[in-house]
Amino acid sequence: xxKTKTRDRMNNEINAGSMADIAFxxxxxxxxxxxxxxxKGILVRLPPWSDEEPDITKLKTRNVYSVLVNAQNELLVRxxxxxxxxxxxxxxxxxxxxxxxxxxxxxxxxxxxxLKNDRGTNYETYLAVYNExxxxxxxxxxxxxxRRYGEPYSEDxxxxxxxxxxxxxxxxLSEAEPTNFGEEQ
Amino acid sequence: MxxxxxxRGKASPAVSTASLPDIIFMLLxxxxxxxxxRDSDLKLQVNTPEATQLTKLEEKSLxxxxxxxxxxxxxxxxxxxxxxxxxxxxxxxxxxxPLFLEQHKVKLPDNKRxxxxxxxxxxxxxxxxxxxxxxxxxxKSNQLKINYSAGKRAQxxx
Numbered sequence: 001x002x003k004t005k006t007r008d009r010m011n012n013e014i015n016a017g018s019m020a021d022i023a024f025x026x027x028x029x030x031x032x033x034x035x036x037x038x039x040k041g042i043l044v045r046l047p048p049w050s051d052e053e054p055d056i057t058k059l060k061t062r063n064v065y066s067v068l069v070n071a072q073n074e075l076l077v078r079x080x081x082x083x084x085x086x087x088x089x090x091x092x093x094x095x096x097x098x099x100x101x102x103x104x105x106x107x108x109x110x111x112x113x114x115l116k117n118d119r120g121t122n123y124e125t126y127l128a129v130y131n132e133x134x135x136x137x138x139x140x141x142x143x144x145x146x147r148r149y150g151e152p153y154s155e156d157x158x159x160x161x162x163x164x165x166x167x168x169x170x171x172x173l174s175e176a177e178p179t180n181f182g183e184e185q
Numbered sequence: 186m187x188x189x190x191x192x193r194g195k196a197s198p199a200v201s202t203a204s205l206p207d208i209i210f211m212l213l214x215x216x217x218x219x220x221x222x223r224d225s226d227l228k229l230q231v232n233t234p235e236a237t238q239l240t241k242l243e244e245k246s247l248x249x250x251x252x253x254x255x256x257x258x259x260x261x262x263x264x265x266x267x268x269x270x271x272x273x274x275x276x277x278x279x280x281x282x283p284l285f286l287e288q289h290k291v292k293l294p295d296n297k298r299x300x301x302x303x304x305x306x307x308x309x310x311x312x313x314x315x316x317x318x319x320x321x322x323x324x325k326s327n328q329l330k331i332n333y334s335a336g337k338r339a340q341x342x343x
Contacts, residue, residue, distance in 0.1 A: 020202060023209035030216035039248065039304055040239040041334040049324040071312075085341070117313050123253075124234040124309035126316075127333055131236040138238055155240070183314040 042131060047174075062103055063110045065094050069129055071120030071182020084128055091136035095169065108140070108169040115175050120182025130173075137171045144168060228264070229254035229271050234309035235338035242332060247301050249289040251282070253315055254308035268311045270319065279318045283326045306334040 067087075068076040075082045077090065095111045097104040105111035113133055117126050138153070144165050145153035153165065231254040242248055252271040256264040260276075269276050272285040290298055303323060307316055323331060 019206040041332040043240040046329040119314035121313045
């Protein structure tokens with residue numbers, strides 16, 4: 001008699017009590033394996049591989065902004081030593097050349113940045129230099145965008161506008177094969 | 186007596202937990218959406234440097250990771266202390282990169298293959314020699330879209 005009673009009760013509804021346990025188990029599994037941290041960084045497009053080095057000697061010297069980084073992480077910008085903090089402003093001035101100085105780029109379209117490092121350069125320094133040079137261009141794009149369209153430059157703006165800006169100030173950064181004076185063993 | 190307790194038990198049932206699975210499932214689905222399964226454990230010490238001009242990487246399935254750094258303490262006996270490359274969960278050499286890229290490529294549909302990005306997670310203390318070798322190999326393998334992984338820098342340069 002009592003037996004039938006319990007069976008009746010079980011048949012009345014499906015026991016969903018263990019559902020929570022199962023869900024919890026899955027939940028904990030995903031909690032443990034989750035890595036929400038997203039990846040950010042400096043996006044770069046490398047030039048396709050070719051066996052001969054690009055020849056920058058054919059270009060006018062006034063259009064080339066050479067940046068050398070040695071194994072002691074020191075900068076030599078157009079034959080002059082420079083601190084990293086000054087690089088961005090200096091590069092901006094060179095590219096835009098607001099005062100039409102004879103030793104700076106003819107126009108932003110002609111400007112070329114040539115970056116050369118040593119195999120012993122610290123990656124941190126290299127990336128900081130690259131960051132400053134990219135920052136210089138992004139600031140120029142932003143200024144042009146503000147002047148022309150009255151909105152800040154961003155990846156979300158209209159493609160046509162972005163293209164027009166990048167045509168006006170193309171980012172040309174050529175990286176030479178590094179020297180090898182100070183690589184650690 | 187027995188009858189009495191039975192009746193009371195039926196009269197005031199426990200707090201209904203019927204909605205608990207729903208709540209848990211909701212949480213579960215949230216975490217399932219944001220999860221990326223951790224596929225490799227790091228054998229190298231990688232502290233990426235900081236930068237300001239950052240771009241967010243969009244689709245995670247289109248990204249493959251190349252780690253460069255010095256082996257952590259527990260792996261120093263096996264791999265030494267000089268900077269090494271890690272692809273997936275294996276310590277490798279630059280010559281393994283083309284195969285690694287190919288293995289990642291075949292998992293993706295054709296129309297997405299030209300959007301593959303290689304994310305270089307490089308320790309700040311490493312010298313450029315090994316990074317340069319990796320870059321050269323990537324260029325030779327025609328993997329030109331790369332990302333120098335970096336954190337956000339708040340303070341100004343000195």
